[in-house]
Amino acid sequence: MKTYLDCYPCFVNQALRCGRWVTKDETILKQLIDEVGMMLKDIPLTNTPPETGEIIFKKVREISGKNDPLAEVKNRSTQEVLEIYPQLKQMVTSSADPLMTAIRLAIAGNVIDFGISDDYDIGREIQETVGKEFEICDIEPFRSALTRAQNILYIGDNAGESVFDRLLIETMGKPTVFIVREEPVLNDVIFDDAVAAGLDKVANIYSSGSTAPGTILETCTREFRELFGDADLVIAKGQGNYEGLSTEKRPIYFLLKAKCPVIARDIGVNTGAIVLKRNGN
Amino acid sequence: MKTYLDCYPCFVNQALRCGRWVTKDETILKQLIDEVGMMLKDIPLTNTPPETGEIIFKKVREISGKNDPLAEVKNRSTQEVLEIYPQLKQMVTSSADPLMTAIRLAIAGNVIDFGISDDYDIGREIQETVGKEFEICDIEPFRSALTRAQNILYIGDNAGESVFDRLLIETMGKPTVFIVREEPVLNDVIFDDAVAAGLDKVANIYSSGSTAPGTILETCTREFRELFGDADLVIAKGQGNYEGLSTEKRPIYFLLKAKCPVIARDIGVNTGAIVLKRNGN
Numbered sequence: 232m233k234t235y236l237d238c239y240p241c242f243v244n245q246a247l248r249c250g251r252w253v254t255k256d257e258t259i260l261k262q263l264i265d266e267v268g269m270m271l272k273d274i275p276l277t278n279t280p281p282e283t284g285e286i287i288f289k290k291v292r293e294i295s296g297k298n299d300p301l302a303e304v305k306n307r308s309t310q311e312v313l314e315i316y317p318q319l320k321q322m323v324t325s326s327a328d329p330l331m332t333a334i335r336l337a338i339a340g341n342v343i344d345f346g347i348s349d350d351y352d353i354g355r356e357i358q359e360t361v362g363k364e365f366e367i368c369d370i371e372p373f374r375s376a377l378t379r380a381q382n383i384l385y386i387g388d389n390a391g392e393s394v395f396d397r398l399l400i401e402t403m404g405k406p407t408v409f410i411v412r413e414e415p416v417l418n419d420v421i422f423d424d425a426v427a428a429g430l431d432k433v434a435n436i437y438s439s440g441s442t443a444p445g446t447i448l449e450t451c452t453r454e455f456r457e458l459f460g461d462a463d464l465v466i467a468k469g470q471g472n473y474e475g476l477s478t479e480k481r482p483i484y485f486l487l488k489a490k491c492p493v494i495a496r497d498i499g500v501n502t503g504a505i506v507l508k509r510n511g512n
Numbered sequence: 513m514k515t516y517l518d519c520y521p522c523f524v525n526q527a528l529r530c531g532r533w534v535t536k537d538e539t540i541l542k543q544l545i546d547e548v549g550m551m552l553k554d555i556p557l558t559n560t561p562p563e564t565g566e567i568i569f570k571k572v573r574e575i576s577g578k579n580d581p582l583a584e585v586k587n588r589s590t591q592e593v594l595e596i597y598p599q600l601k602q603m604v605t606s607s608a609d610p611l612m613t614a615i616r617l618a619i620a621g622n623v624i625d626f627g628i629s630d631d632y633d634i635g636r637e638i639q640e641t642v643g644k645e646f647e648i649c650d651i652e653p654f655r656s657a658l659t660r661a662q663n664i665l666y667i668g669d670n671a672g673e674s675v676f677d678r679l680l681i682e683t684m685g686k687p688t689v690f691i692v693r694e695e696p697v698l699n700d701v702i703f704d705d706a707v708a709a710g711l712d713k714v715a716n717i718y719s720s721g722s723t724a725p726g727t728i729l730e731t732c733t734r735e736f737r738e739l740f741g742d743a744d745l746v747i748a749k750g751q752g753n754y755e756g757l758s759t760e761k762r763p764i765y766f767l768l769k770a771k772c773p774v775i776a777r778d779i780g781v782n783t784g785a786i787v788l789k790r791n792g793n
Contacts, residue, residue: 236528236538236541236542236545237528239524239528239542239545239549240521240522240524240525240528240545241521243520243521243524243549243552244521247517247518247520247521257517257557260517261517261520261557264517264520264521264552265552265553267549268520268524268548268549268550268551268552268553269549269550269552269553270549271524271545271546271549271550272546272549272550276538276542
């Protein structure tokens, strides 16, 4: 997905929101805003938004003096979801359609996205998402692809959310590679977060090589690109992966809640819509 | 009111929103965003937001090549409200408390604010505002001040909204000076807009000398500052005037809907609150 004009004010807002995780100092935050403001002229509309997200987060990391400034908050998210994991598992196994329920829960988990907001209520989100109509639901081709698939590539999104992804991977019951980011960026899932969520029990965990809050193929490792090209079924979770991969040719199933109005418009749904969308040929 | 950190992303957003009134050309809009982005570093937290609003609008005016790029949309707003003016007048005269009803209607009219959004429904806004609880309502000191006042200074805000202001001025029934901006800025009321709204029938219309979307005393004319200092009762309409005048010492009655979350927090109310607030000593 390209950068839309409406993304630019949002970049400044994202910088401020991220900056506030690591400092309350107004002078430092103002400097961060100034730097991102001056940077806008160098971000062409042809970039994908996660490329900019990466640069903004690098500045936040500099301010914080920490490699993974959100480590603690990510860990808390993961523990919170692990606590309710038995109930979530029970919801899936007792459901008339376990796959669909696990997909819905995986989308509910997508609300744990500090790139958008840190104000969420996971219990309420689960209730809402389980009862909500999909605006796009390519479940039938998904079921067929899943039945045929010998291996799955599942591109993760945020820490905490990954516990929900684990449940969907368990439910699908196929050999799966779970993809994490190479370096800490926002609250995106990295290797340690995935292990903390128990993903290592249900999948092989690999890094895409991406240091952006999304998957931009050109910046990923050759190994990842091979996995991506060869996988029987690719699932890409969340907005950042959509932004990076929406124009790729191979079939990808995007699983997300369209929280950002610009992304929602790009997909062709309303803001807040839940989506299981098959892209590519 | 000072500039808060959250105002900076909003400045970029305001530039984009204003720019879209005058062009659909993405390259020009991107350039506007770039210029405002580079400008952020030069806007200290000590500025009032309307000072920045003025600079942004000057850039929009340059792009449009027009002195008053919103002339047409302002005129349409005014005509729309003039059409329902007889019903509004009827609401006031048949009310058990005409002054209070006219105040509520004047606040309802404050929704016609293209600095915030051009997406409003004036009929619905009137319904909501007439039935809504004030979060701050200094009506008793206001009534006393009005009874004693020999003259009123009423600082206008937006075109269209001014028709509602006219109704309140008629209802108060005291000699009034209605203040407009010196130059076109956003959809703020200037002399011609005030005449189109019929303000000349109920008040003397003067310019404050302000070319910002608000009243910043240091940039106003000496004549205005004298009127401001000498008036028995000062009413300041809308957010822009609050931003510019909130720290002034003399008593001012602010009449507004707190549409912006930052201003709402500064006043100490919830976003969307309606307010009749007495400031000063």
